[in-house]
Amino acid sequence: MQWSDYSNGERIKILRGKEMSQNELAHRTGLSLPTVRAAEQNRRLSLPTLLKLAHALAVDTSVVLGQQAPRRAMGQDDRATLRYISSSVHDTAAGFIPGDRVPVDPGELAGATLKAWSLYWAGEYQELGAILGPLMLDASVTAQSLDGDAGHPVLGCLSDAYQIAACVANLFGARDLAYSAIGHAHSTALAAGDPLRAARVDSARSWVYLRDGRLDRSMEVAEAAANEIEPRYSDQGAERLTVYGNLLNHCAVTAARREDTVRAGDYLSQLHAVGARLGRERDFHGARFGPHTATTQAVGINVTLGQPGKALTLIESVRPGQLESLADAARNRYQLDVAMAQADAKLYDKSLDTLERVLRDAPQWARHQALPTVIVQKIGSASTTRLRRVSKLIGVPAVGADGFTPATVKTAL
Structure with a gap:
């Protein structure tokens, strides 16, 4: 069924989910239980x-009324996290800072920023959402209290907070918020006088364009930033090489999505050289x-280029x-890419083993990925008990490949 096919009442019940009872919904809204039931x-x-x-x-009222569907794979906690991040980004960027907010020690902000990145890379999005808002507010009010170069490290923390917010929004499919937050991240990085941080932001910006299907723009941004900070061969500075390698990776991925095998191969060679x-x-x-990345x-x-043999090697x-x-x-x-390569090579049992392991080890992270559904659909002709079990984990039917097209893979990868 399409989201619009449900009644308003059915949509409310689906959005409430199993994690929230009618009593809890009544408590959160201030409505009576009979009103919620009705x-x-x-x-x-x-x-x-x-x-x-x-x-x-x-959610927006349009979602309850069926005028637009809820974002894929988002539960109540995810929606609350995204809404809190959104309000924090927009309020901070607009200068709406509570009057009782006071500057904090820049060292504490640096530590909180490192913690935020750690939570992002660990896929702990709800805990991350809880600290991003205060981090933005504290960094903003602290930066305003410092003069000149003294405020640059704090502006760097604020830029990172915006960038992390953009990455979470992009992952959750909130593209408008992702574009807005990444724009604030870039302007703040420039204000901090940090060209490497600005280049890192461009790497994230390239990813936003990529997930929005704007491949030409994604390549343009990543290539321009990479050219701007390209290190000389004698330059062994780890920071510059790390950001440069990250940008080259975006170039290679985008070239693969554009089915430009030659260009993707060139960037892969450069990736390995920088890693070394x-x-x-x-x-x-x-x-x-680094080399393992x-x-x-x-x-x-x-896998994206349709070369599972090379991927398996x-x-x-x-x-x-x-x-x-x-x-x-x-x-x-990486494990999802392995599962996809195995599925492409018709190693269905191995693919399902790999996929199930990821889904069980990282359920919060995996539910925001489209590739598991693509893999299950690709293996659909081999309908087994294991396939049905994996399908249940990601909430999709274990069906055959009907309606499955290569474009589906391109969108999900």
């Missing part, structure tokens, strides 16, 4: 009731890159110790 039974829904329910369920110069995995302003990313790029060269050096999100994404 709304879910599609018997009575006044405008004041509609507004209170939509606010408590963290770094020698190990590095992290700078949330940009993570180069190898695992090459697997996904070859690379997979054979990856050792468990190399994966341990990656962030949780990067490691999980």
